[in-house]
Amino acid sequence: MPTIDFQGASVTYDGTTVLEPLTARLTERRIGIIGSNGSGKSTTVRMINGLIEPSTGQVLYDDLSPAKHGRDIRKRVGFVFSDAESQIVMPRVVDDVAFSLRRFKLPRNEVRSRVDDALARFGLSHLAENSPHTLSGGEKQMLALASVLVIEPDTIIADEPTTLLDLRNRRRIVRELTSLDQQLIVVTHDLDMLRDFERVLVIDEGRLAYDGTPSDAIAFYTDLMDAKP
Numbered sequence: 001m002p003t004i005d006f007q008g009a010s011v012t013y014d015g016t017t018v019l020e021p022l023t024a025r026l027t028e029r030r031i032g033i034i035g036s037n038g039s040g041k042s043t044t045v046r047m048i049n050g051l052i053e054p055s056t057g058q059v060l061y062d063d064l065s066p067a068k069h070g071r072d073i074r075k076r077v078g079f080v081f082s083d084a085e086s087q088i089v090m091p092r093v094v095d096d097v098a099f100s101l102r103r104f105k106l107p108r109n110e111v112r113s114r115v116d117d118a119l120a121r122f123g124l125s126h127l128a129e130n131s132p133h134t135l136s137g138g139e140k141q142m143l144a145l146a147s148v149l150v151i152e153p154d155t156i157i158a159d160e161p162t163t164l165l166d167l168r169n170r171r172r173i174v175r176e177l178t179s180l181d182q183q184l185i186v187v188t189h190d191l192d193m194l195r196d197f198e199r200v201l202v203i204d205e206g207r208l209a210y211d212g213t214p215s216d217a218i219a220f221y222t223d224l225m226d227a228k229p
Ligand SMILES: Nc1ncnc2c1ncn2[C@@H]1O[C@H](COP(=O)(O)OP(=O)(O)OP(=O)(O)O)[C@@H](O)[C@H]1O
Pocket: 013, 018, 035, 036, 037, 038, 039, 040, 041, 042, 043, 044
């Protein structure tokens, strides 16, 4: 699996530190990140592919730095945002998925077959010609995942992939994500999804508060919330 190395990486905005220096090396295949709203989870994962630059320290992906090797990292790390709407770039669903493949310079028929496979896998084939903006919230979330998985990244980062989803689509996303061969990092409030993960980090008030097995981390997080007013 790839190694994601947080080396004293912190994030400060206008003098306010939202993430204290974080040091952790992630090498597992299934990693969960949990914690309260505003605790710093999205900030943490966004540093991995350079969406956010650390104010101190650095984050390396297999020894590559997003500052120097951003293009290489973005080919290997797929990022699914919680706001699926913001991930839409093209006027038709089919083009939106194909757009992800543009930098790989593949032959047209190869693009077509990979796109068709991705749409089928997420139950979107019948919507291929539609405008992404007309999809329902859940369908947009499935599209966002299809657009990321079509590039077959080595690591998939999903920031709250099951928000907005009905039970069927939640199960579908959880099934798709948990059956991936690739490394998966999930930020979620859906604690159940993490039961079989290898490692779960709890972020609290900008600090790594716990790092351990899912059951221990979820117990820690629950106790932490019970202790807060
Ligand atoms: N550009 C910015 N400028 C100032 N503060 C910011 C900026 N981006 C994020 N923050 C602050 O950083 C903190 C952490 O935000 P972050 O998005 O990482 O939280 P989160 O743990 O992902 O929360 P949620 O569960 O609600 O998604 C929040 O208090 C947020 O207001």
